Amino acid sequence: MACAVYLQHFGLREAPFSLTPDTDFFFADSGHREALNVLLVALRGGEGFVRITGEVGTGKTLLCRLLLRALDGEFVTCYLPNPFLTPSALRMAFAEELGIEFRRNLGQHGLLKLIHKRLIGLAAAGRRVVLCLDEAQSLPDESLESLRLLTNLETEKSKLLQVVLFGQPELERRLARHGLRQLRQRITFAYRLHPLGRRAAAAYLRHRLAVAGRTDGGPLTPRALRALTRAGGGIPRRLNILAHKALLAAYGGGAARVGARHVRRAVRDGRERLSVRGWPARQLGQAVPVAAAALALGLGFAVALWTGLVR
Ligand SMILES: Nc1ncnc2c1ncn2[C@@H]1O[C@H](COP(=O)(O)OP(=O)(O)OP(=O)(O)O)[C@@H](O)[C@H]1O
Numbered sequence: 001m002a003c004a005v006y007l008q009h010f011g012l013r014e015a016p017f018s019l020t021p022d023t024d025f026f027f028a029d030s031g032h033r034e035a036l037n038v039l040l041v042a043l044r045g046g047e048g049f050v051r052i053t054g055e056v057g058t059g060k061t062l063l064c065r066l067l068l069r070a071l072d073g074e075f076v077t078c079y080l081p082n083p084f085l086t087p088s089a090l091r092m093a094f095a096e097e098l099g100i101e102f103r104r105n106l107g108q109h110g111l112l113k114l115i116h117k118r119l120i121g122l123a124a125a126g127r128r129v130v131l132c133l134d135e136a137q138s139l140p141d142e143s144l145e146s147l148r149l150l151t152n153l154e155t156e157k158s159k160l161l162q163v164v165l166f167g168q169p170e171l172e173r174r175l176a177r178h179g180l181r182q183l184r185q186r187i188t189f190a191y192r193l194h195p196l197g198r199r200a201a202a203a204y205l206r207h208r209l210a211v212a213g214r215t216d217g218g219p220l221t222p223r224a225l226r227a228l229t230r231a232g233g234g235i236p237r238r239l240n241i242l243a244h245k246a247l248l249a250a251y252g253g254g255a256a257r258v259g260a261r262h263v264r265r266a267v268r269d270g271r272e273r274l275s276v277r278g279w280p281a282r283q284l285g286q287a288v289p290v291a292a293a294a295l296a297l298g299l300g301f302a303v304a305l306w307t308g309l310v311r
């Protein structure tokens with residue numbers, strides 16, 4: 001996607017619809033603004049746990065990056081993008097983020113003591129610590145529980161550590177389970193990011209084109225914009241993918257602007273990829289036995305017909 005060949009053709013400085021969560025392209029839609037507000041109020045108020053959820057591609061990682069930028073200087077921030085961490089790997093990654101040097105063979109008890117010492121040192125220096133975990137829906141239960149235990153570390157007056165969990169809606173379902181009720185009770189602030197409305201989606205697309213160098217409304221015709229917002233379902237990543245493909249289609253056809261037919265081609269292209277290359281394994285797993293059963297039935301029937309069993 002980075003290799004947008006059409007930049008010069010459309011008078012763009014950089015790729016407008018890259019999939020990287022680049023904060024320079026941030027469009028301040030109401031959802032992201034509110035979510036950021038909730039985060040800042042909760043963290044400045046000393047809340048132990050905050051949870052942010054949203055469907056795939058709605059901009060959670062981007063929000064996390066915006067938060068880290070907003071907290072810079074005010075808090076010591078730690079960021080763990082990788083969710084597949086056992087409790088001990090989680091503590092090690094956190095210790096590394098805190099800049100603690102430790103021997104790899106140090107036991108968990110020793111490591112926890114070092115973390116505690118560092119957190120107390122930072123608190124004494126007036127620094128508060130925030131740990132942000134992206135893709136938190138994939139954290140094993142034991143690791144979620146170990147996070148809760150980490151936030152138990154506190155001085156008489158305040159918490160030594162605050163945690164923000166970013167995750168897909170699956171995270172809400174997991175936290176609703178009985179085994180995680182202690183952690184659930186600690187989450188006093190939560191926010192769910194929703195897809196953009198049609199108007200906001202159009203403004204989003206125009207905004208990204210403006211940041212990339214086309215402040216005059218860009219190469220999208222009004223019809224193309226309408227078609228994109230209809231097909232994009234308000235999901236920023238999907239809008240990016242479709243807009244990028246539509247620009248490619250218009251460029252390939254030598255058109256000066258992107259029309260609705262280019263968007264239709266982009267949508268078709270997406271569907272074909274999904275049905276041929278990207279067929280989810282689970283569906284394939286279900287389809288294969290069904291096809292095999294149908295084939296066996298058909299064969300059985302043919303043999304029965306041939307041997308005169310069925311007339
Ligand atoms: N408000 C916004 N302004 C600008 N770009 C946005 C906005 N929201 C999302 N995007 C863009 O949409 C794309 C997807 O965003 P992001 O990767 O943050 O989604 P996500 O919710 O973390 O997805 P996943 O669930 O797959 O981790 C990125 O290119 C990001 O820059």
Ligand SMILES: [Mg+2]
Nearest residue numbers: 060061134135
């Ligand atoms: Mg993400």
